[in-house]
Amino acid sequence: MKHMALRLAVPLLLLAGWQLLASGSAQAPRPTTVAEAAIAMLRDGDLLAGLATSLGRVFAGFAIAACVAIPLGIAMGSMPTVERNLDPLVETFRPIAALAILPLVILWLGSGSGAAIAIVAYAAFFPILINTISGVKRIEPSLMRAALTMGLTPLTRMRVVLLPAALPSILVGMRIGLGIAWTAIIAAELAVGAKSGSSGGIGQMMFVFYAYSIDLNGMVVCMIAVGIVAFALDRALRWALAITVPWSRI
Amino acid sequence: MSAPKIRLDCVSKSFGGSVVAVEKLSLDIRDGEFLAIVGPSGCGKTTVLNMLAGLEPLTSGTMTLNGKPIEGPGAERGVMFQDYALFPWRTVRGNVEFGLVYGPAGQGLSPAERTERVERTIEMVGLKGSHEKYPHQLSGGMRQRVALARLMASEPEILLMDEPLAALDAQTRVILQDELLRIWGQDRPATERRTVVFITHAIDEAVFLADRVAVLSSHPGRLKQIIDIDLPRPRGDATRRSGDFARLCQSIWELIREEAYRATMN
Numbered sequence: 245m246k247h248m249a250l251r252l253a254v255p256l257l258l259l260a261g262w263q264l265l266a267s268g269s270a271q272a273p274r275p276t277t278v279a280e281a282a283i284a285m286l287r288d289g290d291l292l293a294g295l296a297t298s299l300g301r302v303f304a305g306f307a308i309a310a311c312v313a314i315p316l317g318i319a320m321g322s323m324p325t326v327e328r329n330l331d332p333l334v335e336t337f338r339p340i341a342a343l344a345i346l347p348l349v350i351l352w353l354g355s356g357s358g359a360a361i362a363i364v365a366y367a368a369f370f371p372i373l374i375n376t377i378s379g380v381k382r383i384e385p386s387l388m389r390a391a392l393t394m395g396l397t398p399l400t401r402m403r404v405v406l407l408p409a410a411l412p413s414i415l416v417g418m419r420i421g422l423g424i425a426w427t428a429i430i431a432a433e434l435a436v437g438a439k440s441g442s443s444g445g446i447g448q449m450m451f452v453f454y455a456y457s458i459d460l461n462g463m464v465v466c467m468i469a470v471g472i473v474a475f476a477l478d479r480a481l482r483w484a485l486a487i488t489v490p491w492s493r494i
Numbered sequence: 495m496s497a498p499k500i501r502l503d504c505v506s507k508s509f510g511g512s513v514v515a516v517e518k519l520s521l522d523i524r525d526g527e528f529l530a531i532v533g534p535s536g537c538g539k540t541t542v543l544n545m546l547a548g549l550e551p552l553t554s555g556t557m558t559l560n561g562k563p564i565e566g567p568g569a570e571r572g573v574m575f576q577d578y579a580l581f582p583w584r585t586v587r588g589n590v591e592f593g594l595v596y597g598p599a600g601q602g603l604s605p606a607e608r609t610e611r612v613e614r615t616i617e618m619v620g621l622k623g624s625h626e627k628y629p630h631q632l633s634g635g636m637r638q639r640v641a642l643a644r645l646m647a648s649e650p651e652i653l654l655m656d657e658p659l660a661a662l663d664a665q666t667r668v669i670l671q672d673e674l675l676r677i678w679g680q681d682r683p684a685t686e687r688r689t690v691v692f693i694t695h696a697i698d699e700a701v702f703l704a705d706r707v708a709v710l711s712s713h714p715g716r717l718k719q720i721i722d723i724d725l726p727r728p729r730g731d732a733t734r735r736s737g738d739f740a741r742l743c744q745s746i747w748e749l750i751r752e753e754a755y756r757a758t759m760n
Binding site for chain 1: 547548549567568569571572573575577579581582583592593596597598599628629630648
């Protein structure tokens with residue numbers, strides 16, 4: 245009970261401070277005006293539709309990233325030759341931020357969902373890959389040896405020892421990847437929106453508020469919504485982690 | 495005298511060309527005997543076990559099992575590792591049945607027979623009621639029992655054990671030594687026992703458990719002497735208190751004392 249009060253105290257204090265500071269200016273968004281805007285946007289369905297579009301793209305891009313990064317990470321983690329040859333390539337691309345490849349992606353894929361999904365896939369790919377590689381490399385050698393001495397075939401060893409042993413680390417990579425994917429989609433939609441304004445999504449809604457209607461309250465509503473969704477996604481993934489890998493303390 | 499179960503003939507092992515871990519080791523291991531290998535640290539005893547398990551190739555010499563050369567790991571040689579190597583994502587039951595479910599040891603067993611054997615083995619090591627626990631929920635002694643049950647469930651011909659009791663406290667160790675002998679079958683006729691190769695650095699443990707103790711010297715690992723342990727079976731607390739037991743421990747200690755001191759001082 246005391247914890248709950250403490251937890252609520254900080255956001256409430258921030259809100260009060262915000263209201264106080266903003267009351268000096270007529271245009272500045274205030275908690276009260278933002279709340280009004282939020283209710284209106286929820287009522288006409290725009291906010292949820294925008295979030296749904298963005299989430300759909302995130303899940304699509306994230307799924308593509310996971311399908312490529314996990315098998316590749318397992319190959320790189322378990323076969324030194326593969327790692328030696330691919331590591332320079334990965335480490336060259338990794339510092340190139342998702343936003344830095346945006347112009348190229350828009351030129352190739354246009355300004356619709358395709359481009360947004362590609363950006364998300366690129367952004368989520370690296371954390372999943374890096375964590376899968378380290379997860380595979382950090383497997384206790386004696387676990388693989390135990391499986392060897394019990395006469396398991398290589399394929400069975402991979403399925404019933406390597407994969408579950410690396411799973412906690414793979415899931416951590418997925419959790420980080422999903423967080424980054426969500427950050428990347430907003431940025432991508434903001435940028436894509438600048439070009440056509442036809443792609444939808446929460447990022448593009450923000451762009452419309454910024455460039456056309458100059459609605460500061462609407463922009464703040466979008467920002468808060470983005471934060472809340474990110475928080476919910478992370479909590480959902482943490483929960484999924486706790487039930488899929490109960491033996492692991494991550 | 496029947497042919498040896500396992501024969502090591504002039505086996506050498508070096509790492510990276512220069513470090514000689516084991517040098518010209520020749521040793522016959524008899525069917526159904528409990529052989530302990532002791533020696534100061536750095537005598538290559540774990541290397542010998544890994545070679546027997548097929549996890550490490552020999553640099554030179556030959557190693558045969560039932561007359562056939564050992565080339566790689568095989569389910570007929572079960573290994574118990576020093577760190578137990580339990581699968582943390584599998585419960586006690588999941589660990590014990592592992593070799594039967596995924597390895598060749600379970601071939602020809604019906605699901606019912608498999609379950610029966612897993613249950614029996616878990617009960618044998620005294621873990622009844624802990625089936626659904628994960629390794630991280632168990633004490634060191636219980637984990638050691640899980641590892642022993644996993645080894646026994648596959649019923650390998652040869653049991654290779656690498657300091658399995660080293661990580662335990664003194665009381666647990668004594669209790670598990672007794673249980674190990676019971677599970678191995680010291681009450682049964684010698685022909686029904688499995689062949690055990692047991693690595694340890696504890697001389698009293700080797701003397702208490704084994705039929706023969708192979709003493710290795712270090713840097714490089716060479717066979718110094720094989721001591722016959724003629725203490726009567728079944729052995730128990732009375733054995734530990736006997737004069738013969740103390741005498742045997744003392745004679746082995748004298749064999750390795752000098753090297754053990756040297757290893758500690760360096």
